[in-house]
Amino acid sequence: xxxxxxxxxxxxxxxxxxxxxxxxxxxxxxxxxxxxxxxxxxxxxxxxxxxxxxxxxxxxxxxxxxxxxxxxxxxxxxxxxxxxxxxxxxxxxxxxxxxxxxxxxxxxxxxxxxxxxxxxxxxxxxxxxxxxxxxxxxxxxxxxxxxxxxxxxxxxxxxxxxxxxxxxxxxxxxxxxxxxxxxxxxxxxxxxxxxxxxxxxxxxxxxxxxxxxxxxxxxxxxxxxxxxxxxxxxxxxxxxxxxxxxxxxxxxxxxxxxxxxxxxxxxxxxxxxxxxxxxxxxxxxxxxxxxxxxxxxxxxxxxxxxxxxxxxxxxxxxxxxxxxxxxxxxxxxxxxxxxxxxxxxxxxxxxxxxxxxxxxxxxxxxxxxxxxxxxxxxxxxxxxxxxxxxxxxxxxxxxxxxxxxxxxxxxxxxxxxxxxxxxxxxxxxxxxxxxxxxxxxxxxxxxxxxxxxxxxxxxxxxxxxxxxxxxxxxxxxxxxxxxxxxxxxxxxxxxxxxxxxxxxxxxxxxxxxxxxxxxxxxxxxxxxxxxxxxxxxxxxxxxxxxxxxxxxxxxxxxxxxxxxxxxxxxxxxxxxxxxxxxxxxxxxxxxxxxxxxxxxxxxxxxxxxxxxxxxxxxxxxxxxxxxxxxxxxxxxxxxxxxxxxxxxxxxxxxxxxxxxxxxxxxxxxxxxxxxxxxxxxxxxxxxxxxxxxxxxxxxxxxxxxxxxxxxxxxxxxxxxxxxxxxxxxxxxxxxxxxxxxxxxxxxxxxxxxxxxxxxxxxxxxxxxxxxxxxxxxxxxxxxxxxxxxxxxxxxxxxxxxxxxxxxxxxxxxxxxxxxxxxxxxxxxxxxxxxxxxxxxxxxxxxxxxxxxxxxxxxxxxxxxxxxxxxxxxxxxxxxxxxxxxxxxxxxxxxxxxxxxxxxxxxxxxxxxxxxxxxxxxxxxxxxxxxxx
Amino acid sequence: xxxxxxxxxxxxxxxxxxxxxxxxxxxxxxxxxxxxxxxxxxxxxxxxxxxxxxxxxxxxxxxxxx
Numbered sequence: 001x002x003x004x005x006x007x008x009x010x011x012x013x014x015x016x017x018x019x020x021x022x023x024x025x026x027x028x029x030x031x032x033x034x035x036x037x038x039x040x041x042x043x044x045x046x047x048x049x050x051x052x053x054x055x056x057x058x059x060x061x062x063x064x065x066x067x068x069x070x071x072x073x074x075x076x077x078x079x080x081x082x083x084x085x086x087x088x089x090x091x092x093x094x095x096x097x098x099x100x101x102x103x104x105x106x107x108x109x110x111x112x113x114x115x116x117x118x119x120x121x122x123x124x125x126x127x128x129x130x131x132x133x134x135x136x137x138x139x140x141x142x143x144x145x146x147x148x149x150x151x152x153x154x155x156x157x158x159x160x161x162x163x164x165x166x167x168x169x170x171x172x173x174x175x176x177x178x179x180x181x182x183x184x185x186x187x188x189x190x191x192x193x194x195x196x197x198x199x200x201x202x203x204x205x206x207x208x209x210x211x212x213x214x215x216x217x218x219x220x221x222x223x224x225x226x227x228x229x230x231x232x233x234x235x236x237x238x239x240x241x242x243x244x245x246x247x248x249x250x251x252x253x254x255x256x257x258x259x260x261x262x263x264x265x266x267x268x269x270x271x272x273x274x275x276x277x278x279x280x281x282x283x284x285x286x287x288x289x290x291x292x293x294x295x296x297x298x299x300x301x302x303x304x305x306x307x308x309x310x311x312x313x314x315x316x317x318x319x320x321x322x323x324x325x326x327x328x329x330x331x332x333x334x335x336x337x338x339x340x341x342x343x344x345x346x347x348x349x350x351x352x353x354x355x356x357x358x359x360x361x362x363x364x365x366x367x368x369x370x371x372x373x374x375x376x377x378x379x380x381x382x383x384x385x386x387x388x389x390x391x392x393x394x395x396x397x398x399x400x401x402x403x404x405x406x407x408x409x410x411x412x413x414x415x416x417x418x419x420x421x422x423x424x425x426x427x428x429x430x431x432x433x434x435x436x437x438x439x440x441x442x443x444x445x446x447x448x449x450x451x452x453x454x455x456x457x458x459x460x461x462x463x464x465x466x467x468x469x470x471x472x473x474x475x476x477x478x479x480x481x482x483x484x485x486x487x488x489x490x491x492x493x494x495x496x497x498x499x500x501x502x503x504x505x506x507x508x509x510x511x512x513x514x515x516x517x518x519x520x521x522x523x524x525x526x527x528x529x530x531x532x533x534x535x536x537x538x539x540x541x542x543x544x545x546x547x548x549x550x551x552x553x554x555x556x557x558x559x560x561x562x563x564x565x566x567x568x569x570x571x572x573x574x575x576x577x578x579x580x581x582x583x584x585x586x587x588x589x590x591x592x593x594x595x596x597x598x599x600x601x602x603x604x605x606x607x608x609x610x611x612x613x614x615x616x617x618x619x620x621x622x623x624x625x626x627x628x629x630x631x632x633x634x635x636x637x638x639x640x641x642x643x644x645x646x647x648x649x650x651x652x653x654x655x656x657x658x659x660x661x662x663x664x665x666x667x668x669x670x671x672x673x674x675x676x677x678x679x680x681x682x683x684x685x686x687x688x689x690x691x692x693x694x695x696x697x698x699x700x701x702x703x704x705x706x707x708x709x710x711x712x713x714x715x716x717x718x719x720x721x722x723x724x725x726x727x728x729x730x731x732x733x734x735x736x737x738x739x740x741x742x743x744x745x746x747x748x749x750x751x752x753x754x755x756x757x758x759x760x761x762x763x764x765x766x767x768x769x770x771x772x773x774x775x776x777x778x779x780x781x782x783x784x785x786x787x788x789x790x791x792x793x794x795x796x797x798x799x800x801x802x803x804x805x806x807x808x809x810x811x812x813x814x815x816x817x818x819x820x821x822x823x824x825x826x827x828x829x830x831x832x833x834x835x836x837x838x839x840x841x842x843x844x845x846x847x848x849x850x851x852x853x854x855x856x857x858x859x860x861x862x863x864x865x866x867x868x869x870x871x872x873x874x875x876x877x878x879x880x881x882x883x884x885x886x887x888x889x890x891x892x893x894x895x896x897x898x899x900x901x902x903x904x905x906x907x908x909x910x911x912x913x914x915x916x917x918x919x920x921x922x923x924x925x926x927x928x929x930x931x932x
Numbered sequence: 933x934x935x936x937x938x939x940x941x942x943x944x945x946x947x948x949x950x951x952x953x954x955x956x957x958x959x960x961x962x963x964x965x966x967x968x969x970x971x972x973x974x975x976x977x978x979x980x981x982x983x984x985x986x987x988x989x990x991x992x993x994x995x996x997x998x
Contacts, residue, residue: 070958153959447954448971449946476957477969488965495968857973904977920973922981929985932941932968 001364006108007034007074014115014300018324018354023110029103031084032065034076036098038419039067042389043077043090043099051083053155057145059163060155065090070153075450095389095418113355114324116347117310119296121287121330124179124186132178132283137255138164139262139280143174143198146282150205160209162280164260169279170213172206173264174199175250176220180286180334181721190307191721192286193334196224199284200234203243217244217278219266222713226685227336228805228825229795231676248274253281269759287334300325307719309333314563315572317830318346318837326350333718338809339831345810345838352844353539360848371509372463374439379505382413382438383497384429386420386445388475395479397490401444404494408501413438420445421454429455430462439464440504444472444497465509467856467919470500495932502927510856510918513897517602517850518620520544521843524594524786527555528573528829529821530625531580532836533843537623538586540844545617546580547589547608553577555627556822561651563829564693564723570655589615597789600899601816602852606789621816621843622790624800625836628822631674631777641747644772647690654697664705667698667771668754670743671711674777677739682797685826687775688715692727694773699730707732708767710743710756735765745772778826791879792817799825810838814879815899818843857919858900859907863889865914872906872915881906938992940967943982945975945998967995974998 012024047063055062055069064083067075077098079090091099123144126134134140139162141149152158162169176199180192203216223245225234237243248266256263256277265275289308297304303311303321310320310327318326328343329335335343352359383405387393398416406414413436417425420443433441441464443455448471456466474493482489519542523534526548534546552558554577560569580586589608596607604622608615630648638644645653653661669691675684688711695707709732716724728734736759737743743756754767780798787793787800792812795801800823803813811818818839821832846852861872863884868891872881880899884892893914895906904917916922944950950971956963968991972978975998983994 070955153955157959157961447957449951449954473954473969476954478957478965480957480960481963482965483960483962485965492965492968499968499970903974904972905974908977908979917973917977920977922979925970925972925982926985928970929941929982929991930989932939932986932989932991 001366005074008078011296011299012107019113019358021112021115021324023112023115025108025110027106027108029081029105030076031079031081031100031103032077033098033100033103034074035423036096037076038096038098038388038421039075039077040096040389040391040419041067041077042093042095042391046089046093048087048089049083049085051080056148056155057142059145059148093389096422113358114326114351115300116351117296117300117302117320117325117327117331118329118344118347119293119331121293121334122290124188124192124285124288126178126283126285129178129185131252132175132281133253133255133262134283137253137260137262137281138162139169139255139260140253140283141280142178142283142285143195143202144285146202146206147198150202150209158209160206160214162260167279168210171215171217171278172203172280172282173250173262173276173278174203174216174218174282174284176218176284177249178283178285179288181221188286188288188307189722189725190309190334190719191224191717192288193224193717194336195284195286196220197227197230197233197336199282200225200237200243202282204233204237204241207241207243215244216242217246217276219246219248219250219264221247221249222715224713224715224717226683226715226717227338228799229682231683232681235681270762271760287330289331293331302327305719307722309719312830314565314567314828314830315576315833317834318343318350324354335718337806339834341807342809342831342835342838345841346834346836349536349540349837349841349844352841353536356540359541369461369463371460371465372439373509374464374468375509377439379410379440380412380436380438381408381410381440381442381501381504382433382436383408383411383415383442383444383501384420385414385416385497386443386475387416387418388445388479389419392445392475392479395483395486395489396474396493397486400490401474401493401497405442405444405497405501408498410440410505411501412436421451426454426458429458433459433462433464440468440470440507442470442472442497442500442504444474444493444500446475447471447473447477467510468504468507470504470507472496472500499928499931502931503924506924506927507919512853512856515602515852515854515898517847517852518604518618519847519850520617520619521621521623521847522547522594522604522606522617522619523623523625525555525625525627525821525823526550526553526588526590527625527627527821527832528557528576529832529836529839530555530623530627531576532833533623533625533818533820533840534586535576535580535583536837536840537843538583540840542585542844542847544586545589545608545619546586547592547594549591549593551591553580553588553590556630556648557829559648559651560829561654562693562697564689564720569829594786594789600896601814601846602898604816620847621818623839623843624786624790624792624812624817624819624823625821625839626781626783626786626823628778628780628799628826631680631779633673633774633776636670636673636743636772636774637745637747638774641752641772643752643770644745644747644774646774646776647687647694650694650771650773654694661698661701664698664702664770666706666767666769667695667708667773668767668769669695669707669709669773669775670754671709671775672739673774674779675775676712680777680779680797683715683826684775684778685715686778686828689720689723689828691773691775692716692723692732695732696723696727696730699727699732703730706767708754708769709734710737710754712736712739735759778822780823790814790817799823810835811842813877816846852898854898854900855902857902857917858897859895859902859904859915859917860897861893861895862914862916863892863894865912866892867912867914868892869911871909871911875909876906877903937964937966939990940993940995941986941991942967942969942995942997943972943975943978944969946971946973947998949997972998
C-alpha cells in the first residue's frame, strides 16, 4: 500500500539534496493498461508473431505480446513494439479491454526525501574471447544460459539437454573466472564473488537432473566458497556427489567435428599438457556494471571505483558519494543474494535514519469496515465462478459448473464473471454479499497463491470475516492442464467446487489476535555490528538498550589495524563509540549480561545484571550481535616461540608500531589455521584478505622483506582481488599447500624454520623466518543459555541460524529476533556494519506497525484432551507451544498465536488429538475428502 | 472395465508442491484429469488419517507432496 511500483521506467534527471530530491521519471509505453490487464495470457495465446525470449537468455521464443516471466510484478503483459506487426488480434481477444495501441511514454516528477540505487548488474559477455568459442560452438553456453536450461520454466522445461542437438550430455565442464580476475582479456581484474558457488551448485543440480552418470568437472584457479555453509556444500559436491575439481585455467576450446563435442586443452597441476573432451561446456561468467548503470551514476553524480562499481567506504558501506543516495546489491560490488538482501535492509534503515523527522508523515492507511457477527448463523454460501476471459471458459463449461453449484447444500447464490478479479466485479461482489446476506464465499477461478488475499479483502470490505472464504483452483490446476479434455475438466471443476462447499460450510470466523509492540529494543553485543544496529534503532526514535559483557565497546574491531582499503580502523571505531555514547535514547550497559528473559515478539522482558544490581527492561525486539572470537591455535608451534603470532597479534604490533617489526627480514603467513578442517568445516572468510593486507603492510614498511603466504586457495572475493594483485606485484610470494601435506614449523637453535612443499617444484622448501603469522579461524561463542532464553538456534558450526539463508539473513525464524555480525558468520567490517543496519531495518518494519495482527489460522489446544506429553513443545520450529504454568490446566500445552505460523505440525503430531489447526482443521479436511 | 479411471486425492503443501502445480498450469503442461488437489498448510500437518479417510471414501490413490 505504501509502495508505488513504476515498472518499465527510467530516471531522466535528479535534482536537489537529501530530504528534497526532485526526480524526473520517464515511463515507457507498455501498450497495455496494467490496471486492466489481468495477466490471463489470452492475448499471447493468439499473437501470431514470435520474438526472442530475453528472459530465457535468448534460447527460446516468446510472443510479441508478452510477460517477462510467470512471477513478474506487476502481473501485466506488454507489447514488444519492435516485433509487433499491429494486426489487432490481441485487441480483439482481450476481453478486459486492456490493449492500448495509442499508449505513449509518460513523464512523472517525484518529490522524494532519499534515493536508493538497486540497479543490479549484468553478466559478462564472453563473445569476444575467441579461444572459448562462445557463439561459434553451440554447446558452449554461459552459466546464465545453463541456469535457464536447468529451470522447469526454461527453454527445455528443465530437461538437461545441450543446445546443438538436444542430446543429453554425459560430460559437462565448467570454466571459472570467465570475465573475472582477468586483466589481459577483459579488464575485469576483480573477482565476481558468486561464480565458484553457483558453478558448484549447477554441477550438483545437473547431476540431480541427469541421474548419477553425469560427469561434471569444474576448472578453477581458487575455489572461493567463503559464504555460510558454502564450504560444506563444496566438500559434499566433491566427496559425495563426485564432482571433479581441476585446478587449471583452460587455454583453448576446440569443437570436435561432427559430434559437436568440445576438446579442452589445459595444463594440469603437475605442469603436464592435457586435453579432455566434453559434451558441453559452461562458462562461469562474471558480473559487471553495465554502461547504462554507469550513465545513471553519472546522472546522479556518483563516484565509481576503478572496477566500475559504486564507490563506498568500509564504515558507510551503502552510502554513495552523494548524501541522501544509498546503494545496495551488486552495483555496490559483486555479491550474492544474502549479501544483497543485507544491503537492502541496510539501505532501508539508512533512509529511515535520514528521514526520521518526517516519519509517518505520508503513510497511507486503510479504512476499516466493521465486521458483521455471523456466528451461529446457518451457512449461506455464494459461489462466484470465473471465466477468466476464455482461459477457463474456453475449456470448462462455466455455466454448467455454476448451475451445478446452485444445487449444492447451503448455496444461496451463484453467478459467473468474465474476470472475477477485476475492480468492478470486486465492488459488485461486496454489494451482492451485503444484499443476499451471504456469510460464506467461494470463488472458483485461478490460484489462491496469487488471488486469495484480493478476494479476502473484498470480504473484509463487505464486513465478512475473511476466513469465511474458500478458493477453487479451476484455471492453473484444471483448464490450463486439461485443455484437451473439456468434459473431464468440467467434471473436475464440479468436484472441486463441491469439496470447497463442504469445506467452507464448516469454516468459522477467526480472530486475528492483536498484539501491541513495545517500541523499544535490546541489542546484545557492543561490537561494531551491535553498535551500528543500536545507533540505527535509536536514531529512528526507538529507546534502545545496548548490552555488552566486557568493560568496553568495540568488540573484535579493537584489535584490528587497517581495512583492506587502507582506512584506519581505530579512529573510525572511536567515532562510532562516541556517536553511540552521545545518542539520546541509547543506553549502554557495560559489564552486563542477560540473566533472564520472558515474553515474545513485541513484549520481551529481560533482566540485565551488571554484577552490582539487576535491572529489568521491556523491549519489543531483540538484536543478537554477540560476536565471535579468535581460535587459539593448537598447531604450527603456537605458544612455543614468541615469533609465532596470530593475525590479531600482528595487528597489535602494527597498532603500537612495535620495534620488534624493525628486526623482521622474512615473514611467513599460514592460512586456514583451524578453518576448512574436519572439526571446523567452514571458511573464516576474512583471513585471506587480512593476511594479504598485513603482508603488504610489512612490504610497505620494509620493501626488502621476504614475505610468504602459504595458502590453500586465496579467497580475496570481490574488489579485494585488487589487494591480491598488488601483493603479487609488490613481490609477496604465494605458495599453495595441500591439507594432507601441511607446512611444518620447527623452532630450533634460535631459528624459526617453516617447511612447505612447493606445488610447482614438487619439492620441500625451507624458509627461515623472523615472524610467522597464523591466520586463525573465527570461532563462534555458542551461548546455549541466550539461545534458550530467546528460543533461537545454532547451525552445526555454532553460528546462529538465520530465518532463511538467502532471503532472511539478518533475522531469526523466531519473531521479533534479529541478528548481525560475527555471531551469524565470519565477515568483514563493512559487511558487519551493513548487517547491523539491516537487522535494525528489519526490526523497525516490525516496530513501525505498533500493533500486529497475527494470522487467524493458528493451532489451538483443547486442554481437556491434552496429555502433557510435550511433543508439540519439542517439535515446533517456531517455539509457539509451551506448558501452562499455573491454574486449572497447569502442565497442559498452550500455543501462543503470535508465534504460531499455522503449519499444523503439532496438530498432526498430537497423540491425544488435542490440537486443531483453525481454518484448516481435521473436520474441514475430512469434509473435503468425503466430497471427493 | 476399459474406461475405468482412478480418482486420486493429492495433498499438496501450500508452499511448494501447490505452487508447482500452479506453475505446471502456467507452463501449460498437460496431465490426466484424475487428480483432486487438497491444499494443506504444510505437509507437517499431514495426518495418516487423511490417507485412510480418503481410501475409505472411495479414492483409488493418495498422493502426498511437500
